[in-house]
Amino acid sequence: MCIFCPACCEGRFREAPEVTRRSRTSAKETMRIFALPLLSQLVMVGAFAQAPTAAPAPDSTKGLTISHAGVRPVVDGSPKFFTGSAKVEQLFPANAPSRVSGGIVTFAPGARSAWHTHPLGQVLIITAGTGRVQKEGGPIQVVHAGDVVIIPAHVKHWHGAAPDSSMSHIAIQDNLDGDTVDWLEPVTDQQYNGGK
CATH class of the missing domain: 1.20.5 (Single alpha-helices involved in coiled-coils or other helix-helix interfaces)
Structure with missing residues (x-):
């Protein structure tokens, strides 16, 4: 059969x-x-x-950790790393043995990150608005709420809001020996506008 x-x-x-x-x-x-x-x-x-396995012993010393909205601090993005107004909210740090951290970045219209790379890559989940993402040498890509951007390790790139819209994203990245990002030079207005 x-x-x-x-x-x-x-x-x-x-x-x-x-x-x-x-x-x-x-x-x-x-x-x-x-x-x-x-x-x-x-x-x-x-x-x-169906193979018999030993059940893991319950760990009574660890429980769930809940980070409630509205309680986490929101800080201004450093002018060394952002052009325009950006707000950064850490969602969760990389607590060992995990190497993953995450945060929300909200960009005002026209605001963007500097060029940068990540030693182990990054994932961006666009949660609101319209934004722009560009890897070095590539075209500017427009992103909208619901889009997911996967950036491989060591790829030089930037991301930010569109000129006429704010944009928020969740950024998730791994850390390598304590480093999650290597900041480079600012994105110029000409680069942001696609060479215009």
Whole structure:
């Protein structure tokens, strides 16, 4: 019986009369080629899933940490790293053993970061407004609320608001030996405007 479509193997669906015996055999052979490895994988997964394992001991010293909105401090972005008005709110630090930290950055219209890189990359989740993102040598990309930008490690880039809209994003990055970002030179007005 076919695990993908039981009805076809039980004869409820008939092949068109022009289908030859050879093509039916080829279809069955194809099914066998794909179904057998899948079935063997399912059997292995089932065996591992049912293998007895020791339950982890409950850790009564650690619990959930909740960082409530409105309680976290919001600071002005440093003029060394931002052009225009930017507000930075740390959502969570990289507490060992985790290396991941995150924050919300809100840019006023026309505001942007300086050029920078991340040693292990960065993810931006655009939460409000319209913004711009550019990697060195590439075109300016327009981003909107709901967009996700994935920036690989060591890629020189900048991000900020559109000229006529504010923009907020959640920034998530890993730290490498305590470093999450390498700040470079400011983005000029000409670069921000696409060379115009």
